[in-house]
Amino acid sequence: MRSLTRTAAVLAATALVLAACGSEEEPAAPAPSAPSTSAPAAPAAPAALSGSVNLDGSSTVGPFQEVAAELFMDENSGVRVTVAISGTGGGFDKFCAGETDGSNASRQIKESEEEKCKANNIAYDFIQVANDALSVVINNDNPIQCLTVDQVSQIWDEGSTVTTWGDVDGLDLPAAFASTPVTLYGPGTDSGTFDFFTDEINGESGRINTTYTDIGEDDTAAVVGVAGTPGGMGFIPFSYYQETKDQVKGIAIDDGNGCIEPTPENVLGLTYTPLGRGLFTYFSDVALAKPETVAFAEFVLDNAIEIAGLADFVPMTPEQIEVQRAKVRALTGN
Amino acid sequence: MSITSSTASLPQRDSIRGAPPAGERAFSIAFSAVLGLGIFVALGGLAAILIWAVSAGLPRLDWGLFTNAPSTARIETAGFRTAIFGSLYVIAGVIVLIIPIGLGTALYLEEFSDRTSRFARLVDLNIQNLAGVPAIVFGILGLAFIVRGPVGIGFVAAAGSLTLALLVLPTIIVSSREAIRGVPRSLKEGALALGATPWKAVWTQVVPYAAPGVLTGAILSVARAFGEAAPLLLVGAVTFVTFNPRFWSDGYSVLPVMIYQYATRPQASFRLLAFAGVLVMLVLVLFMNSFAIWLRNRYERPLQ
Structure with missing residues (x-):
């Protein structure tokens, strides 16, 4: 009996060891090496490109980079580009651990994330890839057309005392609607959209009316919530608002210069403040040492307007693109 | 009645x-x-x-759904080919891992261990508790120990297999134990009386008659693993892969993750694709389960 007990144990152990051995055959992702600014020259013959570029991060930027990756691979079939979506914060978490080549972000990198990157010896830089008008949306039955930044903040700030729409200062609402309770929908704390909105509206990233409904990374859930609740209100990226204009109403924002609608023109004209923003992709120095990553970054900028059109984003202006091109050239030493 | x-x-x-x-x-x-x-x-x-x-x-619903790669620029002709491969790779890994480990554990606990010993009771208790642990916790475990940490194989399909194998092991162990317990003791005792070693008696008399029950456990486990999205999101199933994945390197995607992603997109054509993805999954699950049931029926012999 004893020896057989051992046999069974040995068999089970062998299976485990086999599994473990197999895993050792393939080394883990290359360990982050010391920062180096000298990247090799940009590829002379793009047809010979191979290797991989893996991107992670914002759910707002993800669909843009998916289109970019697809068009890029049409021309460079040897390169394997993948795009994952785990939120701007979740993306930086992996990026600063050296696990991804690029991180999509709907805000700038935070100090705490910078420190993590630094601790792991990861140098990086970012390019802007598109523009966004972060849209504040309400239910179609809501008569409001425009809110000031202060009014939005009164509703969304931490410790807000607003419970019905009538509680909001300076609104001239029909009595029937004034008693409608305010119900808030917004993305979770891993989202760059959340950080950006709270920073711009409430003055501090992460500061929010804690009674809001957290819809995670699923911006469509905010649309569904607002569309189904008469007193609903939420904030979503422009690409989501553009597709759901028949379900929810985007309101104009008054930042002291009158009511400005969330439109591509107003974002590009820099009048849609404070919620007009850039969308970014961060690349690590290790990734930029690979010709395929550089080629991909250049491809994104060369085709930024076409990609934005296909993916329903607010494109960059030719001037913005030129600035980003110069940046890539400086990064790669060309 | x-x-x-x-x-x-x-x-x-x-x-x-x-x-x-x-x-x-x-x-x-x-x-x-x-x-x-x-x-x-x-x-x-x-x-x-x-x-x-x-x-x-x-x-x-057309063949392109099975043969085309995912596409965001051309949603109308997008398919799930790479996610189907990803799912099949992950599931193949799960099957290879759980059948020997699950059956081995069940055989040890039922046939070879002293059931009153402290060790056997501890293993027993742990398996029962593991069965109640939420899937997302296994995802976190997989991220910390399999993707990063001691095993450190990175965000690859093999990491998904290992994580899901841990998730469904309790299911297959518990059902295999039930199957082994259902085999009459007299069969094994008869073999022992005729001079067979305990191992031989178990292998030739107990395992064949327990096989259908073990396979039922495997079907349940694999079906559950096939539909899991949450733990795989943590261990690196990405949302956009247009090339067929490899097992030990590169990003991979699986069907449930793709369906989840597409269902959250604002474009109606993506949500339509999500529904089509559900159909692809149903077809694959029904196909896999029919095969497993056919296999089980083949092995189901009446006791003589």
Whole structure:
């Protein structure tokens, strides 16, 4: 009996060891090496490109980079580009651990994330890839057309005392609607959209009316919530608002210069403040040492307007693109 | 039915031949109604999902769905090929891992261990507790120990396999133990009496008769693993892969993750694709399960 007990144990152990051995055959992702600014020259013959570029991060930027990756691979079939979506914060978490080549972000990198990157010896830089008008949306039955930044903040700030729409200062609402309770929908704390909105509206990233409904990374859930609740209100990226204009109403924002609608023109004209923003992709120095990553970054900028059109984003202006091109050239030493 | 009538009629033996009392009849009718309701809920649920998915996803149902790669620029011709490969790789890894480990653990616990020993009781308790751990916790475990940490194989399909294998091991162990317990002791004892070693007796007499039960456990485990999205999101199933994945390197995606992602996109054409993805998954699950059931029936021999 004893020896057989051992046999069974040995068999089970062998299976485990086999599994473990197999895993050792393939080394883990290359360990982050010391920062180096000298990247090799940009590829002379793009047809010979191979290797991989893996991107992670914002759910707002993800669909843009998916289109970019697809068009890029049409021309460079040897390169394997993948795009994952785990939120701007979740993306930086992996990026600063050296696990991804690029991180999509709907805000700038935070100090705490910078420190993590630094601790792991990861140098990086970012390019802007598109523009966004972060849209504040309400239910179609809501008569409001425009809110000031202060009014939005009164509703969304931490410790807000607003419970019905009538509680909001300076609104001239029909009595029937004034008693409608305010119900808030917004993305979770891993989202760059959340950080950006709270920073711009409430003055501090992460500061929010804690009674809001957290819809995670699923911006469509905010649309569904607002569309189904008469007193609903939420904030979503422009690409989501553009597709759901028949379900929810985007309101104009008054930042002291009158009511400005969330439109591509107003974002590009820099009048849609404070919620007009850039969308970014961060690349690590290790990734930029690979010709395929550089080629991909250049491809994104060369085709930024076409990609934005296909993916329903607010494109960059030719001037913005030129600035980003110069940046890539400086990064790669060309 | 026979149970209710025999137990309820014990005190009044004379009435066994006659009509059962009214109360008992009402009880048995109510009991059949509950059973019928159970069947209705189970089958009705499945039928509702099938009808809903088919009616919503039908406009997109074609071969391209299986053979084309995912696409964001050309949603109309996008397919799930790479996610199907990803799912099959991950599931193949799960099967290879759980059958030997699950069966081995069950055999050890049922046939070789001293069931009253502290160690066996500890293993037993742990397996039962593991079965109740939420999937997302296994995802976190996989991220910390398999993707990063000691195993450190990175965000690859193999990491998904290992994580899901841990998730479904309790299921296959528990059902394998039940199957082994159901094999009459006399078979093994007969073999031992004829001079077979304990290992030989177990391998030739117990395992073949327990095989159908073990396979049932495997079917349940694999079906669960196939539909999991949450733990795989953590261990690196990405949302956009246009090339067929490899097992030990590169990003991979799986069907549930793709469906989840597409369902959250604002474009109606993506949501249509999500429904079509549900159909692809249903087809694959039905195909895999039919194969497993065919396999089980082949091994199902009556005891002689």
